[in-house]
Each structure stands twice: as C-alpha cells, then as structure tokens.
Amino acid sequence: MLPKLGIIAGAGDLPVRLIEACRASGRRFFVLALEGQTPEETVIGSPHAWVRMGAAGHALKLLRQAEVEEVVLAGRVRRPSLAELRPDLWATRFIARVGPKAIGDDGILGVLLKELEEKEGFRVVGADSLLPDVLAAAGVLGRIKPDQQAMDDIRRGLEVARALCRLDIGQAAVVQQGLVLAVEAIEGTDAMLERAAGLRRDGPGGVLVKVGSGKQEGRADLPAIGEASVRRAAEAGLRGVAVEAGNAIVIDRERVVTTADAEGLFVIGVSAEDRAEGPAS
Numbered sequence: 001m002l003p004k005l006g007i008i009a010g011a012g013d014l015p016v017r018l019i020e021a022c023r024a025s026g027r028r029f030f031v032l033a034l035e036g037q038t039p040e041e042t043v044i045g046s047p048h049a050w051v052r053m054g055a056a057g058h059a060l061k062l063l064r065q066a067e068v069e070e071v072v073l074a075g076r077v078r079r080p081s082l083a084e085l086r087p088d089l090w091a092t093r094f095i096a097r098v099g100p101k102a103i104g105d106d107g108i109l110g111v112l113l114k115e116l117e118e119k120e121g122f123r124v125v126g127a128d129s130l131l132p133d134v135l136a137a138a139g140v141l142g143r144i145k146p147d148q149q150a151m152d153d154i155r156r157g158l159e160v161a162r163a164l165c166r167l168d169i170g171q172a173a174v175v176q177q178g179l180v181l182a183v184e185a186i187e188g189t190d191a192m193l194e195r196a197a198g199l200r201r202d203g204p205g206g207v208l209v210k211v212g213s214g215k216q217e218g219r220a221d222l223p224a225i226g227e228a229s230v231r232r233a234a235e236a237g238l239r240g241v242a243v244e245a246g247n248a249i250v251i252d253r254e255r256v257v258t259t260a261d262a263e264g265l266f267v268i269g270v271s272a273e274d275r276a277e278g279p280a281s
Helices: 014-025 056-065 089-098 100-104 108-118 148-166 189-197 227-235 253-263
Strands: 005-009 029-034 048-051 070-074 139-141 172-176 179-183 207-210 240-244 266-270
Touching: 005 014, 014 029, 014 070, 029 056, 048 056, 056 089, 139 253, 148 172, 148 179, 148 207, 148 240, 148 266, 172 189, 179 189, 189 207, 189 227, 227 240, 227 253, 253 266
Parallel strands: 005 029, 005 070, 029 048, 207 240, 240 266
Antiparallel strands: 139 266, 172 179, 172 207
C-alpha cells in the first residue's frame, strides 16, 4: 500500500488533479488548505483542514494527526510578506535560522523541504512523480505551429524570463514582435496577462513564455500551464504559449491541446538550450 499523501494545496488545477489521481488509484490522502490561497471548491468532498500560512507548527501537527507520510506542495501560492505571515513558534524559529530576508527568496523552498524531511520525518515528493506524463516535452503540442516571428518572440521571452528567475522576480514574460509587453512579478501570471492585453500592438499577437529556475526546488515550484492558462492567453490576444521542456508542468495535456487548437493558439515546449522546434514551413 502506498503511503498516505498530504497535499499542501494552493490555487489552480494541479491540486485538483492530484486529488483525482489519488481517488482513481485508491490512495489515501489528506489536503492541507491554505487560508486565503486555496479555493474552497478544491477541497469539497475531500478529507482536509485549513491552516493559515504562518502557522507552520499547527500545519505539521495536522499532517501528523492525519497520519501523512509523504507530502506534495502543489498549486499557486501568493508570496506573503513577513508581516502577513504572523509566524507561529515553529515558523519563527525557522525564520531565525534562515534569516528574514530569505522569505522573499525561492531558495527558501529547498531549506524548508530539507527541514520537513530531515527534522520532521516527512518524505517530500514532486507532483511530476505522481501524475503520468505531466512534464512538458520538447516540441509542438497540437496542430498549430509557431512561425518565424513567433519563434523570435519565444527566444526573446526565454532570455527575459530567465533573467527574472536569476533575480528571483518571476518566471514568465509576454513578448510581441520583439517587444516585452509584460513580465511576471509577485502578482502572478494571470494579472500579468491582463496587463499585457491592454498593451498589445497591432499585427501578430504575442507569446507567453514560462520557464523554471535553477534556484528553485523543483519538487515544490515548477511552473505550470493548463486549459485555463491557454484560455487566458487567448483572451489576452496572444497567439501562443511556450514552456521550458522538462522544467514545467502541463496539466491535462489532452485538454490543453484541444483548447489550444480550438482557440487557434500554439503550445510548444522548448529545451533549455533553446533548441525549440522550428517554424512551420
């Protein structure tokens, strides 16, 4: 029997898919929902408890009471300030060890996961190890391929998004005809797309590019796209989405492809070496 899984859930489709996978396989699970982060509909009908972000000690107690052995962090979480956290005793001691400035650094995830495993006794797993074929592969998904202008925009977007990651700002950018319309920061991808929609130029639409960061703890914070991401990109007037192959999650690949084809958008995985599939002939 597989160990009981604790799903620490943020927003988005990924926690929902993990819950569905557990139910389909008969695996026991428990959802830890974050106040102000997790949509209520995510946990309806599932064994769960709510906890505020700064109450780390209480969260660990809830996971132990639920007899959780493995833990996965899944979904979008808005990064809080130290004042918003209101850390409890466990969190206060943790922050004292890593330093308060680390709260705004993606590198803190690696330290936190190490703490969960080495000191708290949980095994942390990645969502990509629980869902089959969820990592983005290199190449075009669906029937629509990027042309040369789109490929140029993708390469520019990769350059910008990787710079954002190095500076610990965000993971995504929108580029149209060589112009950077918007970059992702603390507001997240959806808000960035809304900004980009108001800044788009005439002519071929822009491209959303999302990458992973070498600084990130991949088990906890791989960028993800799903059907909703494609729809929002279409609403923003974009003509395609590019993600980093092997370092991003594609949720419900078939739905993503169907939606992209219906909306007239391309979706492509590009390699870390920028060797994306070439433009349509």
